[in-house]
Amino acid sequence: MAGIPNGRRYVCYSRPAPDDRMGDDFDNEGHLSGSVLQSAGVSPDAVVYLCGPNGFMADMKAALYALGVAHDRIFVELFTGSESMMPGVIDVKAPRRPHPPEHDADAGALVSFARSGIAAHWNPSAYGSLLELAEACDVPVRWSCRTGVCHNCESGLVSGDVAYDPEPLDAPAAGNLLVCCSRPLRDVVIDL
Secondary structure, eight states: OTTSTTOOOOOEESSOOTTOOBTTTBSEESOOOHHHHHHTTOOTTOOEEEEEOHHHHHHHHHHHHHTTOOGGGEEEEEOOOOOOSSTTOOOTTOSSOOOOOTTOOSSSOEEEETTTTEEEEOOTTTOSSHHHHHHHTTOOOOOSOSSSSSOTTEEEEEEOOEEESSOOSSOOOTTEEEGGGEEESSOEEEOO
């Protein structure tokens, strides 16, 4: 931002790391929203650069318009995930085939990866998300952001219910879940 006269950045982290410091590494915990833009002091003469998925961008543009920022002062880059490239399809030449995790808790919600033929118990002290469990089992899954923004990890939820932490910017399609930031509420079957 030093190269832009009067430029300033405002960073929102949905899930800061333990060593991230508010005020140094980020400005606000959570997702960017209209109220955050207002509290950050975005003025009508601001030039704003945003990136994110479609629904989020529409919300941010509406919030900026409400603050008096003109259309020609808002620059956007849509951040969209592409369709999953055969999620859960196992490469027979892969060095590690899917397997149960090294230390299955043998208690808790049962997470079944349907295409991989693997089932493991959810252990909240070992895994922060279903993505972390899939990685522990070498189950193939695409991901990019790990915070529910890009939707690269969006997969079919065959059965069960999940909760999100952090909440995704845009909800997945009906019948799907975002593997990167979800946790099972009960037994789940995922199309991976």
